[in-house]
Amino acid sequence: MESRITGSYAKSILATRKHQENPILKNIQGGIYKAITVGGKPDPEGRGRIAAYIPKLGGEPDNPMFFMYASPFGGANAQGSYGMFAVPPDAGVTILVFFAENGELNEGYWFAVSQEVPDVVGGASGKAKADGTGQGEGVFTDIPSSKVNPISVREAVNVEEPEQENSNKNANTANQGIYSDPIRGQTTASPGRDANYETTQHSKVYGWSTPGGNYISMDDGSVGDDGVIHPNQIRVTSGSGAQVIVDGTNDFIYAINSSGSGWVEIGAKGEVMIYAEGNMSIRTEKDFNLRSDRNINLEAAEKINIRSGENTNLNVGDQLHAKTKGSMFFESGGANHTKVKTNMFVSTDGHLHLNGPMASIAFDIPLSAQPDMQNLEAGLIEDTIIPKIPTHEPFLRGTSATMPSSSGDTPTQSTDSQKAGNEVSKDPSSAEGQVDADNQAQDSNEDVPGLPAGEGLATIRASNGVGCQVAKIFQKNFQGLLNDLEATGYEIRTLHGYCKRTTRGGNKPSFHAMGAAIDINAYAPNGYAQNAPAGWDPSGSRGGNFGCDLPLNIGSIAARHGLGWGGNWSRPWDPMHFSAASVERGAYRLTRAYKVAENSDVTGTTSVRLA
Incomplete structure (x- = not known):
């Protein structure tokens, strides 16, 4: 060939x-x-x-x-x-x-x-056209907008700037919150800017742009006839609006993502500012040193949790003040030593109890296990209060960042930017597309594996010969799960698939009765309970205390094949169980029945929910 x-x-x-x-x-x-x-x-x-x-x-x-x-x-x-x-x-x-x-x-x-009207930024700013979007009207009357650059000399001469169409990039800078910012949002960098001064100047703008809207511009800066200073800037911008700006005139460096949900700035006075809509995680394999020559101010709208694996040492140059609106709890697993050089004063508006009645215990900060990467080998940080720990590459960016609460409940990511993880949005042309793209929606069916035509049962097997039967239309899904699970080094000892029975403790058909569910290593050790164990975290809790020994990323492995995992359920809790049915967090809409599922029984698809 x-x-x-x-x-x-x-x-x-x-x-x-x-x-x-x-x-x-x-x-x-x-x-x-x-x-x-x-x-x-x-x-x-x-x-x-x-x-x-x-x-x-x-x-x-x-x-x-x-x-x-x-x-x-x-x-x-x-x-x-x-x-x-x-x-x-x-x-x-x-x-x-x-x-x-x-x-x-x-x-x-x-x-x-040979271009009649060259450009390097794909839409330098100018007088906004009032087009019904709010640009060029009301409080934005005098705020310039990015314009669609004319492509011919005839168009440039015959169409006045206020009548030139506004660029769709303005929607992106508006969503980022920098539309009206003259140095971080719009830019005047264009070869035509300096040519249009009363005294024509050579262009101070250099750069390169692509058909998809990516560009690199280098503007040496100039002063307009009206005295406006056009700053000396280098910009590297993506077609979706993410950009890095190095500003020589105002002396700052600024980087922002396309949705505006995260930005970093180093200012002219040495100030460094960071904003993150999602979590911010910093990890060092050696010491983490922080010093301020003045004050350190630390504030949380909810809790501040601090944990050390060994001693916690606090040395204060003058006074130590600890004040709470509620109660204080101090608990020691050993002795409690308090040494005072001069006098000790203890006062209470009520009673002072010594050695009885029993004092209340202090709160334990919930712990979870998180994936780690050392020397290019995957590992595990067993006990940590950090919900998502950066590691040496390859870093598992697409995994969920959750931490069990003191009640044992596992909070989920609540904002769109957190749910987005490492997924690539369909439409890169706007900030809205980065957050609300179809493949980020709760009912998305993008990446759901298609089903082959078929009827009846088929067999799936682990590499050691252990097998079970499932509906033929789901054979590829479940076999793919077994293959990927074994690729992690996990040993599959037992498999349970098709069985004509009801749900556990109920009277409805189980999805096992449709060949749409399997159990892996049932009860040995992967168990079942009406509620998840206290402190359970699907992406971190493992071992005999939790009744589950599956890999930490098993939920993602199952989702890759359109399958939901019972370890992501809260009630009941069933980590042995994997299901294709959407009501059990799988990707395929099925109506319960005592029959082996066929293509006609699948009425639609949805996204696999990991939490």
């Missing part, structure tokens, strides 16, 4: 031979020509060639030629090729081409783009 590249190259040779038969090509000589790209004909070999035609030589859009890429920089060494690559994909772009070797047809190259 011929390779894709070999086949594509052969087609290219045939196409070239066809062009050689065109009598117009006899007019080709050495020199530079203007060619027009046709679009829709990407280079099948990925070498940067462009399909275009040369009007001066009688070329037509229906019969273009492929011009090779003459990059301004490149080379190759033992690591492979390197260089600069930037190829316009759109039709109607004017490029400059030449035929090397004194007009050889097979030596056609393109080397530059």
